[in-house]
Amino acid sequence: MNLRGKLAVAFAVVGGAAAILVGVLGYQTSSHRIRAELDRSLLNTAAQVAAGGVQVLAPSPITRGPGDDDHDEAQPMVAQSIAPDGTVRRIGGRPVDLPVTADDRALTSGTRYTDVTVGSDGYRVLTVALGPDRGSLQLGIDTDETRRVLGDLAERMTWVSVAVLAGAALAGWLIARQITRRLVRLTRLTEEVSAGSRPGIGVPDRGRDEVGRLSASFAEMLRRLASAREDQERLVQDAAHELRTPLTSLRTNASVLRRFAELSPDARQRLLADVDGETRELTHLVEELVELATGQHDDEPRQPVELREPAERAAERVRRRSGREISVDADGTTTDGRPKALERAMTNLLENAVKFGGGPVALRVRDGRVEVADRGPGIAEEDADRVFDRFYRAADARSLPGSGLGLAIVREVARSHGGSVFAGPRDGGGAVVGFTVALTGFIP
Template sequence: MPQPVRWFRRLPLRSRLAMLTAAAVAFAVAVVSVICWFLVQGKLYDEIDSKLGGQIYTQPVNPTTLRNNLNDCRAPELPGNFGEQTSPYYAQLVQSDGATCVRSGTGTITVTAADRSLAKSRTGKFAEYRDGTDARGRAVRVVTAHVLLEPGNPYPDIVQMVAYPLADTRKTLNELALLLLGVSGAGVVGAGAAGLWIARAGLRPVDDLTEAVEHVARTEDLTVRIPVEGEDEIARLSRSFNSMTAALGDSRDRQAQLIADAGHELRTPLTSLRTNVELLARSEETGRPIPPDDRKALMASVKAQMTELAALIGDLQELSRHEATHAPGTLNVVALHDIAQSALDRARLRGPELTFTADLRPWYVRAEPASLERAVVNVLDNAVKFSPPGGAIDVVLHQGRLTVRDHGPGIPADDLPYVFERFWRSPSARSLPGSGLGLSIVARTVQQSGGDIALNPAPGGGTEALIRIPGAAEPPPDSPPVQGA
């Protein structure tokens, strides 16, 4: 990368904006100044060319008189203006061989090959107006034309040249160039100052945003909010920053709450496990054996507590994964009826004394297969846990509505608003195994699949879990192989 570009990028944003503004104004002023200068030059030259054209002698001349004039360079009737010595114009006659006869003025016009060529052509046409010089090297404006003879005579090989000095005109143009240069410089300086002021005013909200970000980075205070004014890009950026800090604050609060809840839930099984292990260790140290029945019950308690601890850790891992991503994993087309059947087979193993009835109609959804199956298993485990011995569990899937109905004691109406909160357990269920995270994980998984879940009292007693996930009775034709089929 060129060094000037690197240097420019290292400048503060307001300095770059000011410089770019000044450069844009400088370019515009330079273009306008150049155009103005050329327009004025063209106008002045048009006026000089008009005056030069008026000095050309257009009346027919007698050939004899013309020849005598060439011999002594005196011509009373050729033309009258040429004899005025006070006139600023140069005038001369030029033959095809370059011989010159000065008629008036203070010097001789430099003859070019184009002038001699015009004299030889004898066409009677005017030559183009051009810039030229006199014998002293001074700039003049020149026009060349044939001398007209009386009717019946051919065009002679003689042309008349008239010139006007350009000293005053060029002085005027030089003064105009200096004036435009001064105005351009003042405009560029003014544009730079205005650009710097505009940049400071326009970037003030960005400065506020920068200060807020630096404050958050320094203090980790996510309660900072930036006032939002208007609907421009800065306002959108401010709203986005406020939304981001609010989301980060909520995420940090959820993490802190998750850690606190997890610590609280882990404390009970760890305390019980430690007590049982200490009893076993003390028995070994003191040599006083524990009665076989008590030892068997103690080992069963240790095993149950370890199982409960492992389940709690697994639920925490699953929940933390959802909390970290806030988005589902890879969504595939899955057969919900097959997933429900697989979960139902696992539930039968956990409740062999229960009666399961199932009516599963085909339904295909987009979801993360493993998470969706875990969610359905959790719902069925909840039904198994609260069903009385010998009870029945009804599972129905129809048009995307998966219902799991048990015939247990049901959920009190006061507890229904809290069933999907993390670690929440009703007073009647606190003596049963579980972490209080199952339904929270179910709700998160179903929502990420685009559906919803609800728990409602069932007619005749018990609880009905209703899961609704949008999908279709047949897989999409362009979908990859259906998972769970």
């Protein structure tokens, strides 16, 4: 059973239980009140009969209906006396004899109520002691009409309970339908997404209730899934394009290696150097692809980082690799971040500057802004907004080694640290490329 059916059944059960409970309590209350009224009427009539007012037992002028039985409904009472010796004498009223028990004959004080059946009629009987040596008075009243009234009341309450049960089930179904309408749409969406297809229906309208919040969260999740899927597809396409060049070169070199013995020593050295270079480029490209695709920097725990420290380590590493002069000018600003990721981003910036520019390279860190300045050819205005895209390489840089992923990694690191990237020309020639991070403090 689905959620809508369960809610409808729950509403029906609750409504029906409430109707039945009210009906039972109402019936019991009505029965108690009617019985109390009968007992009060018997007691008042007994007092009048004991005082000699037997006229109260005379038939009432009520027309008999077609459903009346053998006894006239206009004469519902019967009275008789019980002598001290146990003899029973009829006083008046309906011509029936009420059964007398030993307890009735032994009654010497107070009153006693009993329910008896004479023939097909039921009676409520009151036995009243008249005093020492006076016996007792016994008075009965027909309760068939009372039973019919209570039976009709029970029947009406039963139908009312059935109607309430049906109404509660209908109302529960309508309310459940309204409540679960957006949940049903969300369920269909999740089924389409889990099946690997793009959703064919929109996310339900947002609201302020829990379903609305779930819809908003689900819409955001779908948006991120779509964005991640687009990024993944773009990464695969770009990776396939970038991998094609070194693989083609390696395949060509492999064909040439089949005639290795026929080559001159100089040709052999150039061939081996080319194979070695292409292999390193391919290895570097694969490493950067894996890092971008898996987000390995996200596995590094965050901690307070003084930006001066990763800047010094990155500069030292690039100095050792390239032999170029790299100056570092850093203040004591700190951020809540990942040291290795920040160092990798700074290293990529420095390697990019070393690759494209000659002369000294400057790394400057001020107030959460990390920038690397070189004296290379600079960055064209049309390339400034795209140099951080994956695999993008300017026209004048396509002949140089590289994967086009270094600056893309810088952008990912900057975003994960609450910052952004920038690139532009440097006064006097060259380029300034860098990123910003969110700051947490300053160490002098």
